[in-house]
Amino acid sequence: xxxxxxxxxGLRLFTYxxxxxxxxxxxxxxxxxxxxxxxxxxxxxxTLEWFRxxxxxxxxxxxxxxSLLLGLTAxxxxxxxxxxxxxxxxxxxxxxxxxxxxxxxxxxxxxxTIFSLALYVFFxxxxxxxxxxxxxxxxxxxxxxxxxxxxMASMQNFDLSLEEAARNVGAGPFRTLRSITxxxxxxxxxxxxxxxxxxxxNDFPISVFLAPPGWLxxxxxxxxxxxxxxxxxGAALAxxxxxxxxxxxxxxxRTSGLRQVVQR
Amino acid sequence: MKSxxxxxxxxxxxxxxxxxxxxxxxxxxxxFNRAVDGAYMVSAFTFENYVRFLGSxxxxxxxxxxxxxxxxxxxxxxxxxxxPVALYIAxxxxxxxSVLMTMVLSPLxxxxxxxxxGWIVIFRGGGLLNSLMIAMHVYDEPIRYMWDLKGVVxxxxxxxxxxxxLSLLDSIERINPALVEAARNVGASPWKAFxxxxxxxxMPGLHAGLVIVFSLNFxxxxxxxxxxxxxxxxxxxxxxxxxxxxxxxxxxxxLSVIMVAANALILTGMGFVFGKLILKxxxxxx
Numbered sequence: 001x002x003x004x005x006x007x008x009x010g011l012r013l014f015t016y017x018x019x020x021x022x023x024x025x026x027x028x029x030x031x032x033x034x035x036x037x038x039x040x041x042x043x044x045x046x047t048l049e050w051f052r053x054x055x056x057x058x059x060x061x062x063x064x065x066x067s068l069l070l071g072l073t074a075x076x077x078x079x080x081x082x083x084x085x086x087x088x089x090x091x092x093x094x095x096x097x098x099x100x101x102x103x104x105x106x107x108x109x110x111x112x113t114i115f116s117l118a119l120y121v122f123f124x125x126x127x128x129x130x131x132x133x134x135x136x137x138x139x140x141x142x143x144x145x146x147x148x149x150x151x152m153a154s155m156q157n158f159d160l161s162l163e164e165a166a167r168n169v170g171a172g173p174f175r176t177l178r179s180i181t182x183x184x185x186x187x188x189x190x191x192x193x194x195x196x197x198x199x200x201x202n203d204f205p206i207s208v209f210l211a212p213p214g215w216l217x218x219x220x221x222x223x224x225x226x227x228x229x230x231x232x233x234g235a236a237l238a239x240x241x242x243x244x245x246x247x248x249x250x251x252x253x254r255t256s257g258l259r260q261v262v263q264r
Numbered sequence: 265m266k267s268x269x270x271x272x273x274x275x276x277x278x279x280x281x282x283x284x285x286x287x288x289x290x291x292x293x294x295x296f297n298r299a300v301d302g303a304y305m306v307s308a309f310t311f312e313n314y315v316r317f318l319g320s321x322x323x324x325x326x327x328x329x330x331x332x333x334x335x336x337x338x339x340x341x342x343x344x345x346x347x348p349v350a351l352y353i354a355x356x357x358x359x360x361x362s363v364l365m366t367m368v369l370s371p372l373x374x375x376x377x378x379x380x381x382g383w384i385v386i387f388r389g390g391g392l393l394n395s396l397m398i399a400m401h402v403y404d405e406p407i408r409y410m411w412d413l414k415g416v417v418x419x420x421x422x423x424x425x426x427x428x429x430l431s432l433l434d435s436i437e438r439i440n441p442a443l444v445e446a447a448r449n450v451g452a453s454p455w456k457a458f459x460x461x462x463x464x465x466x467m468p469g470l471h472a473g474l475v476i477v478f479s480l481n482f483x484x485x486x487x488x489x490x491x492x493x494x495x496x497x498x499x500x501x502x503x504x505x506x507x508x509x510x511x512x513x514x515x516x517x518x519l520s521v522i523m524v525a526a527n528a529l530i531l532t533g534m535g536f537v538f539g540k541l542i543l544k545x546x547x548x549x550x
Contacts, residue, residue: 011352025382081276088272111483113500118287202375205486219377238381245374
């Protein structure tokens, strides 16, 4: 099987071509963002001018603030809820476990279009439609299944008798959580926090449905920018997002393994 | 113990019931309501939203059938690209494997808008591809790729391929190498060993990948919104426009119900075909 026969060479060539297809747009964006002469390729030099313009633009700085706040809120709330849910799942047996698991995973199974529309129609009933609250809730629920899955995996091998021992020597539930449970799942938690944040930070479909004017997250703002303006400042902003995502990808890969966390 | 379980589950289950289950039920109910200009909607029990879509040949051809066709084309191309990649990655080990996996999966975590930007640089009117093709005299006038159907298909393939590779890899790695070895030992050519042993065993993975990618493509709205044209009216995009631009929430709701039903119907058909195929293979090998 592992012989370097003709078939393997063909597959290798094909794979490298496919990887080029996957990475070409990313590579080009990075290239354009440091090229002093706008869009003239090959690059004529190196500049951080476009980055400076992107990171000092009022619109983008404001949008970064929105994205940061949104991402942190959604990440913290989702991981808190996920932690409680996972504790219930690994510690106890209860009727309806499978249905509750399905419910928790449901935001992943429902198409984003329908998930966002449902929140939009629901909140429109109360008088919001798009708004900060629906936006935060949409992001939180969108990342929740990912957090549950990672934390669940990191607790699967957890020895429950450790918690019991701590309780027996008089530790309260919070002390037990802090000194026994959290250290054990630390790697999983780091991975989950980073993944949830980057999913929210980069999200476009949910935000475009639910973000109210004045509260547009970075991807939505970037989209409306490149729709009407076509310059290297857009490339610099896109590159910034690529670099942040790449950092997140490395951290997630080191902690949980990329493959386990992105599965649908 | 019971109260412990309830208090641990309450926040998650509560949030999901209130903000996922109830809104979904409300969408179904709202699909029978009537839209009014400038206001929310009027409570009613009418089928007019469904009739407006299902009774209109224009919508059926240009939205429903169009979405099905685009979803099928993009899914098939993603499989054609993803299958060989999955086969190759399954043969690699160690560093090479983790680098390839990271490359395949990164587009799923790098945001859509960022990726779209790169494609626009390459594909727009005066972009890289057009300049190159015109310089090489392949064609003389720039071809419209972006803000066109071509751009939508390219992006759907791009986003779908990682899922196809992932699902296929799961089932390829489960194949016992001794089976392929055995086929080769009794004189099967590599091609025949692949076709008779490996390929049938990847059917479950292929099926799983098709289900995910077809559903994503069929419901897509962000990609047609970003790189589509006026005539790329995929059903997800029509839902978005009716809800946010026309404020016709009942019609958008009815379209969602139709979309989910059509998707379920197609997936059931697909499941039936795959069931038959796998069964036939099993009988043939007995």
